[in-house]
Amino acid sequence: MSPVPNPTIVFTSNPQGVPVPGEHLVYRNDITIDPDHVPLNGGILTKTISLGVDPYLRNRMYYEYKPNTPFLGHGVGVVIRSENANYQVGQHIHTPDYPFAHYAVFGADANLRVLKEEGLPWTTYLGVLGLAGQTAWVGYRAFAHAKKGETIYVSTGAGVVGSVICQVAKAEGLRVISSAGSDSKVEFLKELGVDVAFNYKKQDIATVLKENGGVDIYWDNVGGKALETAMGCMNKWGRVIICGFISEYNLSPSEYHGNQSMLQVLVKNLTISGYVVFDALDKFGDFNFWSEVPTLVKEGKLKVKEQVSNNLEDSMQMLVDSLVGTNDGKGVIALK
């Protein structure tokens, strides 16, 4: 085979604020690759199957990526050449460091996960069966200490983490309140069986939470003002679980929100637990994630809303949408 196009998203520079497609991330369709002859040096060549567009990638632009290199994120590819005995042609591999490109070469020391064929769409490994799903599953088991009949508030119920929490909590007999930033997302929350779903841009969060008798468990992906507000609505012995803090990832420390609800921790006997999923997996294990969650997904008991494009170029705008909340489901690129 002679060289073929290898369209690639290239990271050029870390923006102030939200990235601009074509400026901080550039779609390059002039790059080529020769699948038969590209040197592998003990590594593998993959054809890309799917790529996940996650808001946390904005963070990696800040601290990790080098200018004029391929943009990286969670991806699944199929092995089409291999010089590494650990990876066979035809196998599907997953890595959080997958280049946003149609083909990818991984060196001899790349740490890739070979996916078990479970009859599930490969995109699920970017969300409910990926880091986000593990964040939800492990954090809930480790920190929620949920009791049937309690009320949980999930501030980001339409995201992957939030939607898993809503469904797991509902299945355990909790009353689930969840908010999102668009009516379409609120409709999805209702499909998930959320008891009280509302658009926080149209309804006051504190009013909704108080009208519903307060909150025993607050699932926080947002931090900042949202956290402060929810802390003001907790019931006695409430638990706050912080697995994300999207409101502050792009701020400097002096701009962080000053939380004036800390006295609530004392007077309401609250517990606040934060965690990063890698650390939690190390400390608590995965609570049977791989033996239980794929089955729940197959049975339709864990749903996630995806917004799929077959065009790699769309990933740039998808990232922007996920950062400003105008997305409608988790952004996924599915290539042939």
Next chain:
Amino acid sequence: MSPVPNPTIVFTSNPQGVPVPGEHLVYRNDITIDPDHVPLNGGILTKTISLGVDPYLRNRMYYEYKPNTPFLGHGVGVVIRSENANYQVGQHIHTPDYPFAHYAVFGADANLRVLKEEGLPWTTYLGVLGLAGQTAWVGYRAFAHAKKGETIYVSTGAGVVGSVICQVAKAEGLRVISSAGSDSKVEFLKELGVDVAFNYKKQDIATVLKENGGVDIYWDNVGGKALETAMGCMNKWGRVIICGFISEYNLSPSEYHGNQSMLQVLVKNLTISGYVVFDALDKFGDFNFWSEVPTLVKEGKLKVKEQVSNNLEDSMQMLVDSLVGTNDGKGVIALK
């Protein structure tokens, strides 16, 4: 016996800020009582033995006390007349609602604790064997999850709660860092065996904590800026325990300190637990407080610094001193 003087501290009004002796609290030595004939109506008459001057009384001025009634606090008295079969003449009783006066009458329905004679000074029942000691003992057992070799920072180590925590943690093999607001208090911390004792008015808290390798457990009685600072110095998987929030008791909610360290909860996998001792006792029990702590006090293994006066009138200034931190030990009134 004919009427005798019954000097009494009378609460007149709730101040803005720190109370002024003679204005918001008035020492009245013109009040009398006839011990032989004062009607008991099924209650008891006690002679006051000791009274505790606690900063939290400032809170009760705000929400509880009625103008022109005796000031109330933790006290111990000896029964000198009784019309209630539950209390015998000669017994010592304890209550958090003891009038600051030389004699007190408690009605038929008063809920008083009869103290076991354990050969300990009666003042200990106002501190290390009272609410403060229980706060420390129960909170540490329920929330610290301490492991030998870890570092604990106690921000108010010279107070009753803090000094108990310092000693219990030290006995369990923790490294103890503690701060106080005067050199004399720092000396007391050293007597307790604290590893790193410092005057926070002279040394920067964050610098000291970072120089000492960070903090695994932060014991917080203060809240506000102190809490924010300590949260910035926690080690991974650190625990923050909030049993008091003295920095905000006298503020309105809009004046509460805005804590900008909340992102630390996520990135450091922190847990913050708050509690009110009554609630914690209900939920967790007392962790053998009464079978273990009096013995530790008798054996000198739990020490508390007291500032004793035999003059009831001094209690007013003692309260002020405890609120602004110019006290030197827990204020106690010991009467004959």
